[in-house]
Amino acid sequence: MENKKKLTLVPLVLMVFTSVFGFNNISKAFYKMGYAAIPWYILSGLTFFILYAFMMAEYGTAFRKEKGGIYSWMEKSVGGKFAFIGTFMWYSSYVIWMVSVATEIWIPLSNLVFGRDITDELSFLGLTSTQILGILAILFVILVTFIASKGLKSVSKVTSVGGTAIALLNVVLLIGAILVFALHGGKLAEPITSVRTFIDSPNPNSNSLINILSFLVFAIFAYGGIEAVGGLVDETEKPEKTFPKGMIISATIIAVGYSLGIFMCGMFLNWNDLSATKGINLANITYIIMNNLGYTIGTSLGLGQATAVSMGAFFARVVGLSMFLAYTGSYFTLIYSPIKQIIEGTPKKLWPEAISKIDDDGIPRNAMWMQCGLVCAFVMLTAFGGDGVSQFFSYIVLMTNVAMTLPYLFIAIAFIGFKKKTEIEKPFVIFKSYRSGVIAAVIVTITVFFANLFTIIDPILQDKPDFKSTLWMIVGPIFFSLVAFIMYSRYEKKIK
Structure with missing residues (x-):
């Protein structure tokens, strides 16, 4: 037990990187806003991400011997019921994330193998494309659970590959964009005319409040x-x-990486040309942008049309490979870490004995396989249950839309209690005073609260108001909170 392999700095940073950084967030941001996306990424990085990462660093080192992650942090800072509601809501939304990503992961693989997304064209033995994707998703979830149940060493190996793949994709974007910039005599494809280029989006639909x-x-x-x-x-x-150190390094790389990546897109890509591309949407934008990079490098080097087109297709395939590895890496982290936190951190009597069992090597295998069964059941229902079930699952996704980020509020609010409790040993401190800790917690809380509030009301502010989506997003957190409250109240009665 004592000689068990531990996480070192680089695998930890890569694990955070695969869990947080989404390369497609760069391409989507450029497509939505152009350079005007950069200030918003910097603002949200400063008012949420950097402060939040600092909190994680303080929490993590203070409770370094605790096995329960965010549950242990909140329980020791505020109390058990508060901690369990926040953690249960957070964990439930990750289960739905697992269901969605298990089917979506085949899109980048399709781009790698075929150079385009053919997932909606699949058919075999009378099965529809949705059913085939469902079967592939179930096999993927079982395989990932099997490997992850072998322990942290297996997880960190896969996440390191995923993190490295995305890091290399950023390097390809960086070197490719600079090469095109140099070959074009230092001229940006998306010109900067004034400071307003970083304020006003070239997309006329994106400038309203x-x-x-x-x-x-x-x-x-x-x-x-x-x-x-x-x-x-x-x-x-x-x-x-x-x-x-891992939290601070990864937070800095991610925050800088997003803004730099958006700027790099403008080096080789004109926004008006991009928006005029036939069939472009948020699902395929990343492949189109990187295809464009490969094609532009080819034409800038004076290569023939056919060679430039082939280079574009090769770059799109590189994205497919990198995105597939990144999805896989984050899947390994998120199939292992959240269940580990909620089972190891919470009181054993909250769960049936079979679920709460921790094996001698510290892995909650029973819980992981039950989680696997739950995810597979959801996938099976959505793949084979027809339109009614698919519609029902889309409502569940809406329920977790806000429930996934509300726990950030719980963690930030609990940080105030954490700073107040002088009896908690704090070996690493960024917020030197109680007051600075409270200010940081309030900034994060306000930022996340208004982000969630706007997410909820956004559907009813559209030209065609969608009250149903808003309702389901409100129902989600209330439902998960009620389930968690009832579970914890039953546990309290049991121990009394």
């Missing part, structure tokens, strides 16, 4: 997920030094 607020929400949520690694503090080597 509603759309700007909508984009700010998108930018804040692009930074979510760092708390998922919180449950691995106890498995980190020299956690009081390694964990805060």
Whole structure:
């Protein structure tokens, strides 16, 4: 047990990187706003992500011996019921994330193999494309659970590959954009005419207050997920030094990487030309942008049309490979870390004995396989249940839309209690005073609260108001909170 392999700095940073950084957030941001996306990414990075990462670093080092991640942090800072409601809501939304991503992961693989998305064209033995994707998703979830149940070493190996793949994709974007910039004599494809280029979007639909607020929400949520690694503090080597360093390094790389990536897109891509591309949408934007980069490098080097087209297709395939590896890496982290936190951190009597069982090597295998069964059941229902079930699942996704980020509020509010409790040993401190800790917690709370509030009301502010979506987004957090409240109240009665 004592000789168990621990997480070192680089695998930890790569684990955070795969959990948080989404390369497609860069391409989507450029498509939505052009250079005007950069200030919003910087603003949400400063008012949410950097402060939040600092909190994670303080929490993680103070509770470095605790196995329960965010539950342990909140329970020791505020109380059990508060901690369980926040953690249960957070965990439930990740289960739905697993269901969605298990089917979506085949799109980048299709782009790698075929150079385009053919997932909606699949058919075999009378099965529809949706049913085939469902079967592939179930096999994927079972395989990932099997490998992840072998322990942290298996998880960190896969997440390191995923993190490296996305890091290399950023390097390709950086070098490719600079090469095109140099070959074009230092001329930007998307010109900067004045400071207003970074304020006014070239997309006329994105300059209204509603759309700007909508984009700010998108930018804040692009930074979510760092708390998922919180449950691995106890498995980190020299956690009081390694964990805060890992949080700060990864937060800085991610915040800078997003803004730099958006700027790089403008080096080789004109926004008006991009928006005029036939069949472009938010699902395929990343492949189109990187295809464009490959094609532009080819034509800039004076290569023939056919060679330039082939280079574009090759770059799109590189994106497919990198995105597939990144999805897989984040899947490994999120199939292991959240369940580890909620099972190891919460009181054993909250759960049936079979679920709460922790094996000798510290892995909650029973819970992981039950989670696998639940995810597979959801996938099976949505793939084979027809339109009615698909519609029902889309409502569940809406329910978790807000429920996934509301726990950030719980963690930020609990940080005030954490700073107030002088009896908690704090080996690493960024917010030197109680007051500075409260200010940071309030800024994060306000930012996330208004982001969620706008997410809820956004559907009813559209030209065709969608009251149903708003209602389901409100129902979600209330439902998960009620379930968690009832579960914890039953546990309290049981121990009394």
